[in-house]
Amino acid sequence: MxxxxxxxxxxxxxxxxxxxxxxxxxxxxxxxxxxxxxxxxxxxxxxxxxxxxxxxGQKLAAKPNPAFVVMDKQTSFKDASTYNNYYEFGTDKADPARNAGTLKTRPWTLAIEGEVKKPMTLDLDSLMKLAPLEERVYRLRCVEGWSMVVPWVGYSLSELIKKAEPTGDAKYVEFVTLADKAQMPGLGSPVLKWPYVEGLRMDEAMHPLTLLTVGMYGEVLPNQNGAPVRIVVPWKYGFKSAKSIVKVRFTKEQPKTAWNLAAASEYGFYSNVNPEVDHPRWSQASERRIGEDGLFAKKRKTLMFNGYNEVASLYTGMDLRKLF
Structure with a gap:
C-alpha cells in the first residue's frame, strides 16, 4: 500500500x-x-x-466497530492533520504538517524484542495483515488542554502482543520511535531525549481499547499524524500515544519515557486523563475541542479517563493523585 x-x-x-x-x-x-x-x-x-x-491518501479497507465509537461530533480531517504535537518535526502545532514531507514510510519495519518467546521483525504489509483492520472513533485529550475526536484505523495492540508470546517476566511494553536527523529536523532540538520513548503497563497494553494504528479517516496515516504505525491510548493524555514506532520492547522494569525524563513533576508515567490532578502550570478540569469551540466559547468539562470508565478497574487501589 x-x-x-x-x-x-x-x-x-x-x-x-x-x-x-x-x-x-x-x-x-x-x-x-x-x-x-x-x-x-x-x-x-x-x-x-x-x-x-x-x-x-491510500484508502484502507476497515470495518467500523460499533463497540468503539463515541457519539461526539468528529473533528475534521483538516484540523486533525494540521494541528499536531510531533516535536521531531517542530514544536509549533503547524510544524508537523509543514515539515513531515521528509519522512519516508516505505520500507518500514517494526521490531518486537525483549521478554518474549517469539521475537520478530515485521514489515508494514505483514503488520497490516496480522489482524482485521477496524475503524474506531476515539476521543484524544492533550495534556495542554485541547481535544479531538478522530476515526482511527487499526486493531487492538493485544493481537500483536499475543503473537509475540510475552514471558512471565514481561511487566511493561516500551515503544521506541524513529529518530533520524536526515528525516526529522526537530531532532536538533534538546527539548527531549531522543529517540522518543513511551511505555505502558502490560495490562494497559493488553486492554482492547489500546489501538495499534495504521490509519485515520479511512486512509493511511498522514506523516504528521505518526505514519506509518503508532498507538492510540484514548484514556491517557495524547503524548502517551507514540508515533512512527520502530521497536516494541517487553521489559521487566518500567520504561524511562521521554516526557517523564524531561519533567517528572509534570508528566507522570501513567498520565491518565484525570481532571482532579492539575498540571503544575494549568488546570486540567476543562478542555477545548479543536475545530468546534471558538476562542471565547465555553470549554468542555474534562471527563475522568477521558470518558473511558471501562479502564477504571486497571487502577483499583492506586492513588491516582500520586501515580499520575
Whole structure:
C-alpha cells in the first residue's frame, strides 16, 4: 500500500493553504491535465507533488466497530492533520504538517524484542495483515488542554502482543520511535531525549481499547499524524500515544519515557486523563475541542479517563493523585 508523495525535502503548504476535500480533488485533476499538456514544467510539477503529499491518501479497507465509537461530533480531517504535537518535526502545532514531507514510510519495519518467546521483525504489509483492520472513533485529550475526536484505523495492540508470546517476566511494553536527523529536523532540538520513548503497563497494553494504528479517516496515516504505525491510548493524555514506532520492547522494569525524563513533576508515567490532578502550570478540569469551540466559547468539562470508565478497574487501589 504505497502512498504517492512528492520528492524528499518539499514542504507542505501552511494549514491556511489547504483546501476542503471536495475542492482539492477537482483541483488536482485540473493540474494533472495541465501538467501533461504543453505548459508542463518544473514549477507546475512541483505543485502537483505538493498537492499529492498534502492531501492524497491510500484508502484502507476497515470495518467500523460499533463497540468503539463515541457519539461526539468528529473533528475534521483538516484540523486533525494540521494541528499536531510531533516535536521531531517542530514544536509549533503547524510544524508537523509543514515539515513531515521528509519522512519516508516505505520500507518500514517494526521490531518486537525483549521478554518474549517469539521475537520478530515485521514489515508494514505483514503488520497490516496480522489482524482485521477496524475503524474506531476515539476521543484524544492533550495534556495542554485541547481535544479531538478522530476515526482511527487499526486493531487492538493485544493481537500483536499475543503473537509475540510475552514471558512471565514481561511487566511493561516500551515503544521506541524513529529518530533520524536526515528525516526529522526537530531532532536538533534538546527539548527531549531522543529517540522518543513511551511505555505502558502490560495490562494497559493488553486492554482492547489500546489501538495499534495504521490509519485515520479511512486512509493511511498522514506523516504528521505518526505514519506509518503508532498507538492510540484514548484514556491517557495524547503524548502517551507514540508515533512512527520502530521497536516494541517487553521489559521487566518500567520504561524511562521521554516526557517523564524531561519533567517528572509534570508528566507522570501513567498520565491518565484525570481532571482532579492539575498540571503544575494549568488546570486540567476543562478542555477545548479543536475545530468546534471558538476562542471565547465555553470549554468542555474534562471527563475522568477521558470518558473511558471501562479502564477504571486497571487502577483499583492506586492513588491516582500520586501515580499520575
Amino acid at each position: 504505497l502512498i504517492k508523495r512528492g520528492p524528499n525535502g518539499i514542504d507542505l503548504p501552511y494549514s491556511s493553504e489547504i483546501t476542503p476535500r471536495e475542492v482539492f480533488e477537482s483541483r488536482r485533476t485540473f493540474i494533472r491535465q495541465m501538467a501533461v499538456g504543453s505548459i508542463a514544467g518544473g514549477a507546475l510539477l512541483e505543485m502537483v507533488n505538493r498537492e499529492a503529499f498534502a492531501q492524497a
